[in-house]
Amino acid sequence: MKTITTLKYDRQYTTVECTTCKAIIQRRKDKLKYYNPFCSEVCVQKYKDPKQFEIMSHKDTPNFNYLVGLICTDGHIGYPGCTKTTTTYYCNIKMRDGDLLEGIQKIFGGHLRKEGKNGIQKTWRVGNIDFVKYLQSIGLTNNKTYNLNADNYFKHLSDKNKTAFLRGVIDGDGCISITSRKTNGMRVGSYICSASKSFITMIETHFNNGVLTEVTKNQQNSYKKDIVATGSMFYYYMNGNRVVENLRSIYDMQNDELYLKRKYAKYKAIEAYQNSK
Numbered sequence: 001m002k003t004i005t006t007l008k009y010d011r012q013y014t015t016v017e018c019t020t021c022k023a024i025i026q027r028r029k030d031k032l033k034y035y036n037p038f039c040s041e042v043c044v045q046k047y048k049d050p051k052q053f054e055i056m057s058h059k060d061t062p063n064f065n066y067l068v069g070l071i072c073t074d075g076h077i078g079y080p081g082c083t084k085t086t087t088t089y090y091c092n093i094k095m096r097d098g099d100l101l102e103g104i105q106k107i108f109g110g111h112l113r114k115e116g117k118n119g120i121q122k123t124w125r126v127g128n129i130d131f132v133k134y135l136q137s138i139g140l141t142n143n144k145t146y147n148l149n150a151d152n153y154f155k156h157l158s159d160k161n162k163t164a165f166l167r168g169v170i171d172g173d174g175c176i177s178i179t180s181r182k183t184n185g186m187r188v189g190s191y192i193c194s195a196s197k198s199f200i201t202m203i204e205t206h207f208n209n210g211v212l213t214e215v216t217k218n219q220q221n222s223y224k225k226d227i228v229a230t231g232s233m234f235y236y237y238m239n240g241n242r243v244v245e246n247l248r249s250i251y252d253m254q255n256d257e258l259y260l261k262r263k264y265a266k267y268k269a270i271e272a273y274q275n276s277k
C-alpha cells in the first residue's frame, strides 16, 4: 500500500525551481504546463513587478527623496497591526495629477489605478515591506499627520536630496500662488502646511539657514511671520523675495527629476514677474 502511494506521488509531482528566487519546490506536473512555478505570493509579485522590489536601491537619489517628501504630505502607509484589519505592508499616494504618478510608477514600479467613476483621482500603490519599514524608521506612522518628525532623516541628507525632498513636500501639501491685485501688480506667495509642528519647524529652519523664528497664533500681519498656527494646522509662509529664493533652490534639478508641472509653471510665472519689476 505504501509503495503505491509513493508511486502515485512521483507521477503527479516534480521538482522545479521558483522562477524568481530559484528555490527548489515541488509542483504538480499538470499545473506546470501553462504557468511559471513560484514558491510564494511574494515571488509572484517580484516577477510581475520587479521594479517595486528595487525601490530601496534608489535610496540616495533625488527622485527617491522627492517620493519620500510627497509621501510625508500626500501619502499613506499601512502595516500589520496599525488598524484591526490591516495585515499587509503598503504605501499609497492618491492625487489628481496622474502624469506625476505615472512618472513615479515608471521609476519605482507599483500599481496605478483610477478612483471613482470619472477617474480624476488616481492611486499609486506599492507593497514593498522594506520600503514601508524605511518610511516608518524616518518617522511616518499610519496616523502621520499629527506626530510626523523627520528631523533625523532630513539632517543626514545631501543638499541635493534635501531640495528634492522639499520639492516633494511642496508638490504634496504646498501652495504656490500668483494673483493679480486690483491696485498694484501681482501678489506672490507660497506656503507649506502640516498638522505636525515639528515638521513645519524643520522646513522653516532649513529655509532660514538654521535661524528659527517663533510660532505665532496671530493671523494678523501673518505675512510678516514665518510660522502661523491656525486651528490644528501649522503654516510656513514664504514672502517677497524669499518665495523666489526658496523655490529656485528646490527647482534646481536635472532633466530626469520628478516634479509637478502645474506648480513649476507657477514658480516660473513668479520668477518672471519678480524679474520684470
Ligand SMILES: [Zn+2]
Residues within 6 Å of the ligand: 018, 019, 020, 021, 022, 023, 038, 039, 040, 043
Ligand atoms: Zn521564490
